[in-house]
Amino acid sequence: MRGLEQIFAVTWLNLRNLPQRIGSSVVAVIGVAAVVLVFAAVLSMAKGFERTMISAGSDDTAIVMRSGSTSELNSGLSNDQTLIIANAPGVLKNGDTTITSAELYVVVDVKKKSTKTDANVPFRGVQPGALDVRNNVTLVEGRMFETGKNEIIVGRAAQREFEGLDTGSTIRFGQTEWRIVGAFEANGSVSESELWTDVRTLQNAYRRGNSFQSVRVRLQSPDSLQQLRDALEADPRISPDVMSEKEYYSGQAAPLSQFIKLIGYPLTILMSIGAVFGALNSMYSSVSVRGKEIATLRALGFGPISILFSTMIESTLLALAGGLLGGAVAYLAFNGFQVSTLNGASFSQVVFDFAVTPDLLVDGLYAALIIGAFGGLFPAIRAARLPVAQALREL
DSSP, X not given: OHHHHHHHHHHHHXXXXXXXXXXXXXXXXXXXXXXXXXXXXHHHHHHHHHHHHHTTOOTTEEEEEETTOSSGGGOOBOHHHHHHHHXXXXXXXXXXXXXXXXXXXXXXXXXXXXXXXEEEEEEEEEOTTHHHHOTTOEEEEEOXXXXXXXXXXXXXXXXXXXXXXXXXXXXXXXXXXXXXXXXXXXXXXXXXXXXXXXXXXXXXXTTOTTOBSEEEEEBSSTTHHHHHHHHHHTOTTOOEEEEEHHHXXXXXXXXXXXXXXXXXXXXXXXXXXXXXXXXXXXXXHHHHHTHHHHHHHHHTTOOHHHHHHHHHHHHHHHHHHHHHHHHHHHHHHHTTOEEEEEETXXXXXXXXXXXXXXXXXXXXXXXXXXXXXXXXXXXXXXXXHOOHHHHHXXX
């Protein structure tokens, strides 16, 4: 108990004397804050992209494409094959009608508001069952497009990021003009980056005949996915890839997310090394300035262990302050910050928000504490080993 009291007493004395060495302490705090800020900012991009992609998927919705397709863009299905899929076992029905949507996916050029440069935007043709298949999509402005007409509804994220997508406006793609009649939200998912129209109208505008690229089906239950997969794989008229929407979008998100992490973690490690040296400099300076104080404490009976732990605690608390500062700045500056990036799987833009999540902030604090512990270790050992007589002679 006496040892704990000594550690507490010396630690409190160290903290009270911080104003006397405010310069080196501030440098240490800012160094750690910069590490946590960069860590949270870079990885919040990956978190936001993953959230946007995966939140579009549902376990009770399946997507069916041609076997071997890596995305909808390089898939292809005939009209007869979409009918086979729609009537397969495991698909949910509303009365006598199956809840499905056979869809076509093309990419169009729309200017970004921020840079005034063209960007690839997904333009999706859907069937009337599209809203029933996707239970997270809600029309929030205007009305639904009418079948057979050159009318579009646009996702809210696309509307905020790209020019000319306001409800009521007209936009031209190639030789065809389209009227925007409504806007929809999809809980911030990747669907909000898309433009939707009637699939037959899109087929005619882009001369795609009677072809489709995917079919989305509402399952009777998540367990019905295997039943649907077995039935379609056993049918010689079709060679499908069947997966849940969540599985599909997770696969789409993985490459970019892994690339961001591949950059983010090494960058954080390099900055952490610099922050450790900053903490070392700060704590060595602290020990040097406090030589007389440490010697006096030792002469009064305070043991080397209490000196060591108190110095470690001071370093860790400074790092913790830096971690909290960096996390706060990252959250205020980046959380919810909207950007768009190219999804390499579909060669189209995905609009998403940076997500500075609680787990990222906690990881940042862990990194700060590790920096503080390493930064304080050797100065703490030096302080604990400082000979009392020598320190008193030097001062």
